[in-house]
Amino acid sequence: MIEFKNVSFEYENGKPVVQELSFQIEKGESVGLIGANGAGKSTVMKLLLGLVSGDGEILIDGMPMSRNNLADIRKKLGFVLQDSDDQMFMPTVYEDLIFGPVNYGMSREEADRKADEVLTKLNLTDLKHRHNHKLSGGEKKMAAIAVILAMEPETVLMDEPTASLDPYNRRIVINTIKDLKQTKIITSHDLDMIMDTCSRVILLSNGRIAADGPAEEILRDKALLEANHLELPLGIAKR
Amino acid sequence: MKREPGNKIEHALHELTAMDELAAGSSFVHSLNPGAKLAAAVLYILAVLSFHKYDLSGIIPMVIWPVLLFTLAGIPVRTCFYKLRIVLPLVMAVGLFNPFFDHTPMFRLGGFIVTGGVISMITLMLKGVFCLMSSFLLAATTPIDSICAALRKIHVPEMLVTLLLLTYRYVGVLTSELAVMTDAYHLRAPGQKGIHISAWGSFLGQLLLRSMDRAQSLYESMLLRGYDGRFHYAIRTKFAERDAVYLAVSAAFFLLVRYGNAAELVGRLFVR
8 A cells, every 4th residue: 555644845946846745545556647747746756766755754555665665665666667768778678677676686587487477478578688779669668567567566657658659559558557457556648548547546736636536537527627737538528 | 861960879879789789699708707708808908008118019919819709709800990980099099199209210111210109109009909909899798787797796896886887878878868969959950060169068068967867767767676786687607617717818828928929939930
């Protein structure tokens, strides 16, 4: 379970980015974190991953986040970055796949097995020994997801997972996300994708929660979305 | 078709990433222990640097070691020179002024008197080229993470090793940002060659800021996947008997060339 208790954060210029944020995410939930640019979505992710620290308390499975247990907490969380180039920093997909597991203490044989397992599950076995710089955008995104799944995280966090993907690859990524059994927290402006993959939505506005509830309910609320500089998902608007 | 500057940068980036492909080979040289390769490369550089500035005939046989290993690794020597083509002129320029300062006559070649300045210039150039060749050989046959792991094993400070690793990774980041920026610049400055001097300041500033952002993101990505300054994931090969033999043979060769006048020995085979 992930819990934010009155979490606030501001950068050095003193402008608050996140203000007294409180919410809970239960194990197995799929939560879409939405909001206009600058609403605080990325900062919430960074706070959750311990990349920045603010006021208030963040608990992961009851463990309060602190410097001392950061490694244990990060082991539980797998973060798929928006730009796969930043995530795939090793020469080949295989080396990226084993990077995390081996760092977290898995033996190389075990990591190898895990890598094969994940690639097979995602139907990506042909990517295993490919060089990262030769992958297409869609392949790179799928490989980035595989890299995170190989770490066996309890929660998968994704930042704009469908950004810059063509419709075909976007659909593949959406189907993959839907099949994931882990707790999922997804930030995106692609509200159709959020509708497809998340059961709950947290709408952020100026660092505060503007709405928190079932995706079906929030993503159909035209007035609420427009008041927060968003639009109805295309799939709903067309109906 | 004429290449646009942006494409040149992308080409350079591709060449850089191609080093990883070279290092992923499976030859005898690739399979040697990274520590043994690192030690041999360091010994080679020390041996090369120890030659006297006038010992041109002595240093020439040192070329055998990298050329032989390039051959064994299945990497054409011309690949090394091609990839180092930008750095080579800089290295070779090191002794360029020696002929102007050192007029000591050494020997006569036809009607010309060859001075100590010319000899020392060529020796210095060869030293630079040989050192680059051995460094390239190491990088082209050993993944960067394995080199870093080997450096840590010989207790090179963690900070320095991390710096080396991140520099290697960030060069790619910096180059790709540069490619995007130069493309964007040339789309709005058609027909202009290079970046106009008036834009250099803001261009470099932007490049630095963007690269720092990307570098930060990349580093965070490493941290989130358990990176702690150690190289658990680097491929480890045990220091085996053949690594010891490789190191011993290499060291013996360096000593022979350095102190045994190999050029004279080879010459005696043909001239009695």
